[in-house]
Amino acid sequence: MLIRSLQALGNLLVVDGCVACGSLCTSSEMGLCESCRGLVPQLPSSSCRRCAQSGVAGPTSGRVQEVDSGLCEDCIRDPQRPTIRCCASLSGELLPALLHRFKYGGEFALSRPLGSIFAQGGRRLLKGYSLDAVVPVPLHDRRLRSRGFNQAAVLARALCRELELPLIYGLERGLATPPQALLTAAERAANLEGAFTVRESETRRLKGARLLLVDDVVTTTWTMRECMDRLRAAGASCVAALALARTPRSR
Ligand SMILES: [Zn+2]
């Protein structure tokens, strides 16, 4: 009882400034105040129900088919595209700026607010899913060394705490590949071929497991797709995918 009261009191205490606007935050706000949190854009209701893509990429591609399927043209053209759930749209100013500071500005403190957005989104989007473990999309060793952390693993850890699931570093990235967004569709598939492998030491835990693959941003869906294929090939009984943010249109 006393402990619970102390915890409730702790949640009301002002502990730090909002990472976006600098106003004072309580500890339960996890470094992002309520009004800034409200600026994180939800996916529009017209988003593709498979790849979460929204908006119109050009005159002929990316448009969500209006009447029937709820799929975007990319998903209609390519039925093998995976279903990917996304917590937010990578649009507006706030979320792209926070992610950029986190990944390229060395601000590891942003793992707290971004992790909490991801964990809350995951709790909402994964209702009804039965999962055994969470696997982050891996970063190439060289990039991991220069950044100091894998952003997908940081998000995955926050989700694992929220849902009380184990984290498995089940994949490795063998090749440093050019960013997918810079390539054509045909180049993207070839670019990732052989880029991901299952970590030998984790094969036993992956076999037969219901897994959730986690990444920070989905742009082309190729990375997720390649990783999901590798996990299935390793014997996972099913693989779902969740990302923090979806770029608003395919490039
Ligand atoms: Zn704020």
Ligand SMILES: [Zn+2]
């Ligand atoms: Zn789609």
